[in-house]
Amino acid sequence: xxxxxxxxxxxxxxxxxxxxxxxxxxxxxFDYFLWYKKYPAEGPTFLISxxxxxxxxxxxxxxxxxxxxxxxxxxxxxxxxxxxxxxxFCAASAKVTGKLIFGQGTTLQVKP
Amino acid sequence: ETGVTQSPTHLIKTRGQQVTLRCxxxxxxxxxxxxxxxxxxxxxxxxxxxREEENGRGNFPPRFSGLQFPNYSSELNxxxxxxxxxxxxxxxxxxxxxxxxxxxxxxxxxxx
Numbered sequence: 001x002x003x004x005x006x007x008x009x010x011x012x013x014x015x016x017x018x019x020x021x022x023x024x025x026x027x028x029x030f031d032y033f034l035w036y037k038k039y040p041a042e043g044p045t046f047l048i049s050x051x052x053x054x055x056x057x058x059x060x061x062x063x064x065x066x067x068x069x070x071x072x073x074x075x076x077x078x079x080x081x082x083x084x085x086x087x088x089f090c091a092a093s094a095k096v097t098g099k100l101i102f103g104q105g106t107t108l109q110v111k112p
Numbered sequence: 113e114t115g116v117t118q119s120p121t122h123l124i125k126t127r128g129q130q131v132t133l134r135c136x137x138x139x140x141x142x143x144x145x146x147x148x149x150x151x152x153x154x155x156x157x158x159x160x161x162x163r164e165e166e167n168g169r170g171n172f173p174p175r176f177s178g179l180q181f182p183n184y185s186s187e188l189n190x191x192x193x194x195x196x197x198x199x200x201x202x203x204x205x206x207x208x209x210x211x212x213x214x215x216x217x218x219x220x221x222x223x224x
Contacts, residue, residue, distance in 0.1 A: 004154075043116070046213075051211075089154050091154075099168055100155070100204075100213060104152070105153075
């Protein structure tokens with residue numbers, strides 16, 4: 001039972017354009033959502049997060065949007081840079097359990 | 113402030129053997145979680161330790177066990193290794209009550 005899904009295994013965008021990565025979840029108990037970026041041979045690096053009481057959180061070039069009614073969140077990267085090329089994981093947690101449930105990841109390639 | 117460190121970085125074992133993986137949590141963090149990441153998948157939660165006590169467990173058999181020490185470092189032990197245990201094992205630390213987990217670079221385990 002995949003509670004967190006990233007349906008696009010890969011995404012390719014041109015440098016300077018917007019990258020939009022999507023994530024869907026099924027468990028309504030999730031109350032905190034995170035995005036991690038992972039380069040080969042490194043561990044996941046925390047990027048940005050959002051609490052379920054908000055619908056938007058912004059940090060520099062990165063913005064996360066949460067649509068609770070649709071159980072959907074998205075990460076926007078504007079403008080995209082070649083250094084953003086990595087695997088992006090969406091993760092969700094419920095305060096009561098504390099564990100992170102991850103999606104399968106989306107590989108982003110930003111072309112110069 | 114030191115980040116999360118894991119050792120060893122790579123390990124090769126044979127089926128039926130036992131393995132111990134180690135993790136030093138980020139300074140000031142009292143909670144450690146372990147995840148298994150198979151190729152092409154997102155990390156899967158194994159268990160979490162808070163102040164030396166197990167604080168939640170994922171869907172892994174009892175041959176996966178752990179410890180947390182008074183300095184909040186942690187070990188993951190796997191007995192009777194199986195071929196399917198080949199994966200990247202990630203350790204993450206957080207301050208109790210906080211939502212963001214910070215990951216180490218992982219230990220790549222190969223079971224032959």
